Amino acid sequence: MDLKKSPLAPEFFPTMPIVDGVQMATAETGLKYKNRPDLLLFEFKPGTSVAGVLTKSTAPGNPVVWCRNSLSQGKARGLIVNAGNANVFTGKSGIQAVETIAKSVSEVFHSKKNEVFVASTGVIGESFDPSKITQKIPNLAKNFLPQDWKTAATAITTTDTFPKGAHRTVKIGQQSVNLVGIAKGSGMIAPDMATMLGFIFTDAQIPASLLQALLNRNVQSTFNSITVDGDTSTSDTLLLFATGSLDNYPALKNHRDPILKDFEYALNEVMLDLAKQIVRDGEGAQKLISVKVTGAVSPKSARRIGLSIANSPLVKTAIAGEDANWGRVVMAVGKSGEKADRDQMSVTFGGIKIAKDGQVVDNYDEKPVTEHMQGRQVNLKVDVGVGRSSATVWTCDLTHGYISINADYRS
Incomplete structure (x- = not known):
């Protein structure tokens, strides 16, 4: 499907800062699209904390169920995202496919399976061969490239007409930290927790419980306040990763610690920026x-x-x-x-x-x-x-x- 770029699109993709503790790579699997990246793999340094909000749909995708179960332990070593097939309503084979993909990543990263997060977007109800993804993983892990956020954001698109990214740099105490986010979404947008696929990364050192509280407190006024067509997706996933890669980091009491005030404000800005970009890319949107x-x-x-x-x-x-x-x-x-x-x-x-x-x-x-x-x-x-x-x-x-x-x- 050849779609013209939305007239509401930003003039350019932002120049994003480096987030320490994050490596990425993309590949072409041909699940649905030809001659474009459709698979995205991230590796995070050991000890990375994670928080997330997921669709409240009663017919969730298999990757959503996997992420929901994995969030409870609050640690992440990897994230793998594919575009072209949502792995929703695909029976036992779809459930097994998620585990197979997560296991393949965990073996390469020498981590636990539940430290690998999986997200998928695309057509609902069509089974697929997970080997199209798993066969790419070893080579991806050997060929991590300098952080190319535009290519990463492009790899997860479906009917999107432009890649979506946002960033902020802010201080926690005396330490400068980076926040970088990418997202995809154009149709089936009426989030009831997050929306579409959204991934935010920071090199700050913040425990999972505090990350989750910050995410919960800011999702209502951002991702939960946009709509394109009133249809809540089966695959809505928003994940926030904190690698804790910076030294001389102040101790945090709780998510209301005054030292986190500027960070939370910046997080809200990144979330709202991404959410509004999704609306700007609403299918057929002119206004x-x-x-x-x-x-x-x-x-x-x-x-x-x-x-x-x-x-x-x-x-x-x-x-x-x-x-x-x-x-x-x-x-x-x-x-x-x-x-x-x-x-x-x-x-x-x-x-x-x-x-x-x-x-x-x-x-x-x-x-x-x-x-x-x-x-x-x-x-x-x-x-x-x-x-x-x-x-x-x-x-x-x-x-x-x-x-x-x-x-x-x-x-």
């Missing part, structure tokens, strides 16, 4: 949409209202057609099931108030609203008039391109 909900009874309620708006096909198609049909936004608030006061509600598009106190504003002029909707980014704001809490979610418009991509996905 990035932000939905800010204020006046809600709680942040959770505000987020649910925001996602109700962001997931509405009527809202998304109206924006695709540059039609300022604000009534559809009101409809989406109402169907959310969350508390809202119809007679106190206000709706704003692009900073222009359209409705307030439950009705359209006096002397409403739609022209400037339409002009705003003709841009690449559309900003919606709704105040539901029942509290002081707020949340922002991000989505994209729904175009004919989305239908074309998904109608042809398996061909």
Whole structure:
């Protein structure tokens, strides 16, 4: 499938810093794609800690189940990711395939099987021969290259039109640490824990329990606040690895230790950057949409209202057609099931108030609203008039391109 680069894509892939304690390599397996890397292998130094959040789908992929079971011990020596086959709903052979792949990596790295994390993305329900992956592993492990994050991010793509990466450098105490993340995702994006595949790496020394707490605390406002099509993937996986490769590292008390404040802020920035890049690469997307909900009874309620708006096909198609049909936004608030006061509600598009106190504003002029909707980014704001809490979610418009991509996905 030959897809044009999204018009919402960043101008370039960022120049990423080196993360000490991480080695990587890519290969071509031909599982689905030809003449491109589709297999990614990472090796981490012994003692690397790991945290993760995984899909809440009741039909999870076999790699998700493997990662969930492996996270409890909090240590990682390897990560292997393939694109082209999701290994979901593939029966006992799929379960065995994950173990076979993890075992092959562990033998090369001289580690335990449950210290190897496995992730897959691609078509659901198609069995595959794991030897196409395992036969590549020994050679990959002998040919680790300088960290090439762009190639790594490209190797895990499916219907993505551009590789996704983000980074920050921050201090913990007096020690500078690097945070680097890559992700893939374009369709089947409505995370309920993480979203798609996302991998973040740092050379900081942070125990797994603290990493997990930091990840849990920041996933709601980032990966769990985006949607492309309202479909939660069977393979959603977000993993955070800390190699602890730096010397003179301060002791940490807990995840709320003030010394971690800047690190957590940087982590949130990397997560949000990656999440918004996924929305920018939404299948067929022509517009990035932000939905800010204020006046809600709680942040959770505000987020649910925001996602109700962001997931509405009527809202998304109206924006695709540059039609300022604000009534559809009101409809989406109402169907959310969350508390809202119809007679106190206000709706704003692009900073222009359209409705307030439950009705359209006096002397409403739609022209400037339409002009705003003709841009690449559309900003919606709704105040539901029942509290002081707020949340922002991000989505994209729904175009004919989305239908074309998904109608042809398996061909």
